[in-house]
Amino acid sequence: MPSMNTRWNVLELRQRWRHVIMDSIDHQKVASQIAGESGWSPRYAFMTLMSAGIAVLGLLLSSPAVVIGAMLISPLMNPILGFGFSLAMFDFVEARRSLIVLAVGSALAIAFTALVVLASPLKEVTPEILARTRPNLFDLMVALFAALAGSFAVIKGGGGTIVGVAIATALMPPLGVVGFGLATWNVPVLGGALALFVTNFVTIALAATIMARFYGFGHSLSSHQTRIQTGLLILVFVGLSIPLGVSLSRIAREALTVNQVRAFLVHQFGATSRVTQLAVDFDAKPLAIRSVVIAPRSKSDSDDHLRATLEKQLGRPVRLQVDQILIDRDANNLDAQRAQLQQVQEAAIAARQDADRVTQAVALAAGIPPERVVVDRENKSATAVAATLPGADLDTYRSLERRASATVEGWRVTIVPPFQPLPVIRFSNGSDSLDDAARQAIVASAWAAQRWNSPGLGVPGMRLADGNPEGRLSLAQRRGLAIADLVRGQGVEPRAARASGQSFRLSVVQAPTEP
Numbered sequence: 001m002p003s004m005n006t007r008w009n010v011l012e013l014r015q016r017w018r019h020v021i022m023d024s025i026d027h028q029k030v031a032s033q034i035a036g037e038s039g040w041s042p043r044y045a046f047m048t049l050m051s052a053g054i055a056v057l058g059l060l061l062s063s064p065a066v067v068i069g070a071m072l073i074s075p076l077m078n079p080i081l082g083f084g085f086s087l088a089m090f091d092f093v094e095a096r097r098s099l100i101v102l103a104v105g106s107a108l109a110i111a112f113t114a115l116v117v118l119a120s121p122l123k124e125v126t127p128e129i130l131a132r133t134r135p136n137l138f139d140l141m142v143a144l145f146a147a148l149a150g151s152f153a154v155i156k157g158g159g160g161t162i163v164g165v166a167i168a169t170a171l172m173p174p175l176g177v178v179g180f181g182l183a184t185w186n187v188p189v190l191g192g193a194l195a196l197f198v199t200n201f202v203t204i205a206l207a208a209t210i211m212a213r214f215y216g217f218g219h220s221l222s223s224h225q226t227r228i229q230t231g232l233l234i235l236v237f238v239g240l241s242i243p244l245g246v247s248l249s250r251i252a253r254e255a256l257t258v259n260q261v262r263a264f265l266v267h268q269f270g271a272t273s274r275v276t277q278l279a280v281d282f283d284a285k286p287l288a289i290r291s292v293v294i295a296p297r298s299k300s301d302s303d304d305h306l307r308a309t310l311e312k313q314l315g316r317p318v319r320l321q322v323d324q325i326l327i328d329r330d331a332n333n334l335d336a337q338r339a340q341l342q343q344v345q346e347a348a349i350a351a352r353q354d355a356d357r358v359t360q361a362v363a364l365a366a367g368i369p370p371e372r373v374v375v376d377r378e379n380k381s382a383t384a385v386a387a388t389l390p391g392a393d394l395d396t397y398r399s400l401e402r403r404a405s406a407t408v409e410g411w412r413v414t415i416v417p418p419f420q421p422l423p424v425i426r427f428s429n430g431s432d433s434l435d436d437a438a439r440q441a442i443v444a445s446a447w448a449a450q451r452w453n454s455p456g457l458g459v460p461g462m463r464l465a466d467g468n469p470e471g472r473l474s475l476a477q478r479r480g481l482a483i484a485d486l487v488r489g490q491g492v493e494p495r496a497a498r499a500s501g502q503s504f505r506l507s508v509v510q511a512p513t514e515p
Helices: 004-020 029-038 040-062 064-071 077-088 092-119 137-156 160-183 187-214 227-269 303-314 334-366 394-406 435-453 475-489
Strands: 276-280 287-296 318-327 374-376 380-383 410-418 424-426 457-459 493-495 508-509
Touching: 029 077, 040 064, 040 092, 077 092, 077 137, 077 187, 092 160, 137 187, 137 508, 160 187, 160 435, 227 287, 227 303, 276 394, 287 394, 303 318, 318 334, 334 374, 334 380, 334 394, 394 410, 394 435, 410 435, 435 457, 435 475, 457 475, 475 493
Parallel strands: 287 318, 380 410, 424 508, 457 493
Antiparallel strands: 276 287, 374 380
């Protein structure tokens, strides 16, 4: 049980806080000001559209300066603070009004940014866009500090523009990325940016509510208070806390995984090693980990062994790439040691630049963003699933693969074409000989079957047994054998069309009449 002195000290502190801080604030005036500024107006709509337009252009150009400049005119702070303060005062009417104003403004911003992206020739995912597709702890901290600063400035009556920029920084760029994802129908980008927007909005609203309550804004200031509304507002408050709790839980799990990976690398390479870079892509399947480690030469290890050990520790499959910068710790010559370190660093940089060059070339050939190219630097291979190009057939994608391979000498390039019907193989009337066009169709079909991981190609007319002598084969069977020989020569197993199973089936145009 707390002593009487403790209770008296707590009561005295409350009285001092109320007398020194709360009594110096004109609560009614501040509440009226917030209510007046958080409503809908033509100025609010216009400034939201202009801010969204500038923000999305900065995102497309990957220009942080332009993105930040867009925040100078963003009016998003007002309805959010209005919503937060109305929760503190249990004013359901004002909370609903502010939420509607914010929702309409957000919808306008998303629609406008989507139109800008559709009209723009720039539709590539830039680093500025990628930075707004995954909420992390730092995003939450930006939103939290912005909300606290904004609430304090409004209560004290100053600095609203500056903190408005801070709050808009946490909200307008994610809205712009949502519009980009909608225009390009990039679902991962759209979903990630929307999650960041919701997380930041909830953080700002709840932080504003807590700050308002701290400074004495309560239900006594509301003229619309009823018990039912109080219950509804409490449910709203709890409901808003759920996505924030889910986001914090995910962030905590990801932070724990990153710490586990870093500790694993330090343990594997020794206490004298240094993990200079560590990037974990939690959206990749399996988990993609990329790191740069400076370690003694004696601690060198293969990626396969590291990956297998890390998978056991994490209990999940991973794709691991570790750039090992190995140095000789026993060298007596410090200059030689530095030169050695510089050489391995330059080699690592050159290898990464080479991989980036290959990624760009393959992405350009396949018509996809560079982040969708899978690069294996150790085996010098690059694989990409090509986008659907209007009017492109299998020969087109095969030519793109050859062209990309020619530009990245020493690398094995694989471009997987979209699924489509195999080309028709045409024979001259009554002939079982393959002309150039038929050979080209078979080669393209065999190439596609390999890219689609098909177990074989179904060949119409291919005989199922060797019971007939060669001279008694029908024209269809002779054609099937000719096709099968060429398919086999391309490294693909020919199969009888009726027994082809899951393999793709070739189409043959038969002659009108057969002998």
